[in-house]
Amino acid sequence: MLLAVLACLPARAQDPAPSEFQLKAAFIYNFAKFVEWPAESFRAQDSPFTIGIIGNNPFEDILGQTVQNKRINGHPFRVVQCKTLADLQTSHIVFISPSERKRLTEILRAIRGASVLTVSDLDHFLPAGGMIQFLMEDNKVRFSINDAAAKQAGLRISSKLLNLAKRPEREGKQ
Amino acid sequence: MKIPLRDSSIKQKLTLIIMAASTVALLLAAAGFVSYELFTFRQKMIRDLSTLADIIGSQSTAALSFDNKEDAEDDLDSLQANQRIVAACIYKGNAVFAQYPRGTDVRLYPTPEKAGARFERDHLVLFREIIHKGEKLGTFYVKSDLQEMQQRLAHYSWMIVLFMLASLVVTFLLSSALQRIITKPIIDLAQTAKLVSAGKNYSLRARRHGQDELGQLIDGFNEMLAQIQERDEALQQANDRLEKRVQERTRELEKAYNEIRQTQQTVMQQERLKALGQMASGIAHDINNALSPVVGFADLLARGETGLSPNGKKYLQYIKTAGEDIAHIVARLREFYRRRDERESLFSVDLNHLVEQVIDMTRPRWRDIPQGLGVTVEMQTNLDPLVPELVGIESELREALTNLILNAVDALPQGGKIEVRTRAVSLAPFSANHHRTPTHVVLEVSDTGSGMDEQTRKHCLEPFFSTKGRRGTGLGLAMVYGVMERHEAKIEIESAPGQGTIMRLVFPIRKAQTEPETTDGQVTTPTPLQILCIDDEPLLRELLKEILESDGHQVAVTDSGQAGLDAFRAARGRGKPFDVVITDLGMPYLDGRQVAKALKRESPGTPVVLLTGWGALMKEGGETPGQVDGVLSKPPRSRELRETLNRLMSKSNGQTD
Numbered sequence: 128m129l130l131a132v133l134a135c136l137p138a139r140a141q142d143p144a145p146s147e148f149q150l151k152a153a154f155i156y157n158f159a160k161f162v163e164w165p166a167e168s169f170r171a172q173d174s175p176f177t178i179g180i181i182g183n184n185p186f187e188d189i190l191g192q193t194v195q196n197k198r199i200n201g202h203p204f205r206v207v208q209c210k211t212l213a214d215l216q217t218s219h220i221v222f223i224s225p226s227e228r229k230r231l232t233e234i235l236r237a238i239r240g241a242s243v244l245t246v247s248d249l250d251h252f253l254p255a256g257g258m259i260q261f262l263m264e265d266n267k268v269r270f271s272i273n274d275a276a277a278k279q280a281g282l283r284i285s286s287k288l289l290n291l292a293k294r295p296e297r298e299g300k301q
Numbered sequence: 302m303k304i305p306l307r308d309s310s311i312k313q314k315l316t317l318i319i320m321a322a323s324t325v326a327l328l329l330a331a332a333g334f335v336s337y338e339l340f341t342f343r344q345k346m347i348r349d350l351s352t353l354a355d356i357i358g359s360q361s362t363a364a365l366s367f368d369n370k371e372d373a374e375d376d377l378d379s380l381q382a383n384q385r386i387v388a389a390c391i392y393k394g395n396a397v398f399a400q401y402p403r404g405t406d407v408r409l410y411p412t413p414e415k416a417g418a419r420f421e422r423d424h425l426v427l428f429r430e431i432i433h434k435g436e437k438l439g440t441f442y443v444k445s446d447l448q449e450m451q452q453r454l455a456h457y458s459w460m461i462v463l464f465m466l467a468s469l470v471v472t473f474l475l476s477s478a479l480q481r482i483i484t485k486p487i488i489d490l491a492q493t494a495k496l497v498s499a500g501k502n503y504s505l506r507a508r509r510h511g512q513d514e515l516g517q518l519i520d521g522f523n524e525m526l527a528q529i530q531e532r533d534e535a536l537q538q539a540n541d542r543l544e545k546r547v548q549e550r551t552r553e554l555e556k557a558y559n560e561i562r563q564t565q566q567t568v569m570q571q572e573r574l575k576a577l578g579q580m581a582s583g584i585a586h587d588i589n590n591a592l593s594p595v596v597g598f599a600d601l602l603a604r605g606e607t608g609l610s611p612n613g614k615k616y617l618q619y620i621k622t623a624g625e626d627i628a629h630i631v632a633r634l635r636e637f638y639r640r641r642d643e644r645e646s647l648f649s650v651d652l653n654h655l656v657e658q659v660i661d662m663t664r665p666r667w668r669d670i671p672q673g674l675g676v677t678v679e680m681q682t683n684l685d686p687l688v689p690e691l692v693g694i695e696s697e698l699r700e701a702l703t704n705l706i707l708n709a710v711d712a713l714p715q716g717g718k719i720e721v722r723t724r725a726v727s728l729a730p731f732s733a734n735h736h737r738t739p740t741h742v743v744l745e746v747s748d749t750g751s752g753m754d755e756q757t758r759k760h761c762l763e764p765f766f767s768t769k770g771r772r773g774t775g776l777g778l779a780m781v782y783g784v785m786e787r788h789e790a791k792i793e794i795e796s797a798p799g800q801g802t803i804m805r806l807v808f809p810i811r812k813a814q815t816e817p818e819t820t821d822g823q824v825t826t827p828t829p830l831q832i833l834c835i836d837d838e839p840l841l842r843e844l845l846k847e848i849l850e851s852d853g854h855q856v857a858v859t860d861s862g863q864a865g866l867d868a869f870r871a872a873r874g875r876g877k878p879f880d881v882v883i884t885d886l887g888m889p890y891l892d893g894r895q896v897a898k899a900l901k902r903e904s905p906g907t908p909v910v911l912l913t914g915w916g917a918l919m920k921e922g923g924e925t926p927g928q929v930d931g932v933l934s935k936p937p938r939s940r941e942l943r944e945t946l947n948r949l950m951s952k953s954n955g956q957t958d
């Protein structure tokens with residue numbers, strides 16, 4: 128279906144089919160639009176919206192390109208590689224790389240209490256206290272949401288996003 | 302049935318105008334109302350559809366953002382609640398991302414356009430951008446049909462039609478009632494005009510309904526009628542006057558015509574009588590000329606010739622008597638035309654006495670002879686004792702009345718009644734004579750006899766006209782006519798066959814001029830005179846000479862005027878002039894009149910006597926010559942000659958002494 132749409136649009140014909148990580152980068156950008164952060168998480172009106180990546184960066188520079196020159200509520204995007212725990216707490220979205228499977232609990236514990244939306248590819252991410260987990264279904268990128276964890280962190284996830292999320296898993300978790 | 306607009310009544314026109322105007326007004330109002338309704342309805346449709354688009358678009362932001370087609374189509378499915386929406390889709394970029402209804406061929410969707418709404422033929426098409434957090438995510442397309450609007454339009458149409466019908470009915474009823482304000486006066490006016498022109502009755506007036514222009518029009522119309530009526534009446538009066546004048550004039554003309562006709566008839570009769578008289582006179586003249594020697598010489602023979610046998614004397618007397626009879630007849634003939642001689646004296650005549658005399662005289666004719674035949678003629682008189690005396694010649698009047706009575710007797714062969722009446726009348730106009738003093742005396746002789754027809758009545762006065770065959774001379778009434786002429790009187794005859802006859806003599810009343818004179822019948826023997834006789838006829842010349850010489854006169858005769866003059870001069874030259882000259886009138890070369898003239902020039906004292914058969918004519922013409930002292934008619938009679946000579950001699954003696 129998507130191919131058909133693309134075939135209908137000759138203007139975009141030169142674009143190759145988006146890769147898995149290109150889609151995931153776009154999803155991360157879109158999450159920023161459907162989630163509300165508390166006002167105190169921004170130091171100033173134009174202070175950057177920070178997306179942190181912990182572990183091996185699977186996006187390489189794709190994520191940086193996706194959000195380049197984009198703003199959300201007046202905040203420019205910034206993509207950082209987190210090295211310290213403090214780096215995690217100043218980010219608004221943290222993508223936990225699959226390479227950090229073993230340090231997952233530690234990382235989640237470190238973030239707890241801060242208004243940070245956690246996103247990961249890792250299985251069982253949600254039961255572990257993570258908020259949004261990417262799934263691959265029929266070669267399509269989907270996601271599940273742990274709304275309770277988000278609420279705990281002071282984040283408000285749009286109902287539209289919740290409606291869009293993969294429900295069976297979420298129900299299975301709750 | 303179909304009447305052209307311009308010939309239809311004013312009522313229909315007004316109704317039509319009002320209906321047309323209100324229909325147009327209603328249609329315009331309805332059109333405006335419908336247009337406004339449609340406009341607002343379209344706006345509302347667009348607004349509603351926009352709201353719907355906003356909701357759907359907002360719902361589908363997440364699905365768009367995360368490329369979730371199923372979710373987007375779930376969102377689109379909510380459009381099913383609105384049945385008017387036939388198609389919708391969400392574009393991502395230029396590509397169709399989600400369709401409604403599901404599975405519709407993407408090629409059926411148009412390429413996305415800028416946000417906006419437009420009405421296509423049967424649809425409303427709306428494009429809406431889907432924006433989330435300031436970022437355009439895609440475009441929403443929706444297409445709605447216009448069934449609702451069309452239904453509304455149909456409703457409106459029905460409503461308008463019904464509303465129009467209702468208001469037209471009301472308008473018609475209202476205008477029918479209200480137009481009377483204008484049409485009633487006009488119709489009244491037209492009705493009045495029709496009545497006026499049909500009956501030519503200009504006394505009618507149109508009723509005025511108010512002070513507006515129609516009122517002024519009606520006032521003008523009424524004023525016009527009044528003027529026409531006035532003129533009509535004036536015209537009628539003028540007509541009447543004219544007709545009256547024409548009638549008067551006609552009566553006058555008729556009167557004048559009748560007078561002229563009567564005058565003409567009278568003149569014609571007089572002319573005829575005059576011509577007949579002239580003829581009679583001419584004949585009498587010739588007979589007289591021929592008779593004069595016969596009678597004259599017979600007279601001379603009887604008186605002068607001695608030694609005649611008694612038989613001879615007797616025969617001579619016969620000849621003389623017969624001749625004198627002829628002369629008498631001729632004289633009567635001449636009487637008919639003779640005018641009154643100036644020397645004839647007029648005397649007063651007692652008409653009633655005259656009537657009685659004549660009735661007595663004619664008694665044998667009206668009583669004795671008819672009695673002998675076994676017939677009774679009754680004679681009555683009706684005499685007005687106050688009749689004034691007439692002035693005239695009694696003997697002539699007596700003869701005239703005798704003639705009338707004898708004619709009346711002749712008209713009564715079977716007997717009957719004769720009435721003689723006298724009366725005085727006034728024929729002068731009333732205004733000229735208030736006292737009705739009599740101006741005329743009427744003598745009437747009426748009989749109950751056979752009467753006369755028109756032709757007889759016309760001709761009865763003419764000489765030689767008679768209805769009595771051999772018994773009549775035809776001179777009786779002619780003589781009466783002559784007498785009447787000489788008395789300046791008129792004869793009126795009323796008669797019709799079987800109705801009897803009234804002969805009416807109307808005399809003017811005059812004063813007598815002279816007293817009756819004692820006529821001395823004796824003829825004295827004249828003193829001997831020297832007499833010159835001039836005549837171209839030898840027989841007459843000789844007769845004259847014999848008569849005069851038998852009276853003891855000395856007579857010289859000549860045969861022409863010139864010879865006479867010569868003899869006269871010769872006698873004067875000798876100192877023995879003629880005492881009297883007797884000359885014939887009708888002579889060749891120098892006639893009697895010229896002779897008399899010449900003689901008087903030379904010796905005015907010498908009396909000249911004109912001898913003529915034309916005596917009456919000469920006097921008639923008013924040409925009694927001043928030079929002539931006496932006129933004698935032929936044949937000369939010794940008695941007349943003697944009387945004339947006596948008169949002349951006594952006159953000249955009186956003058957000379």
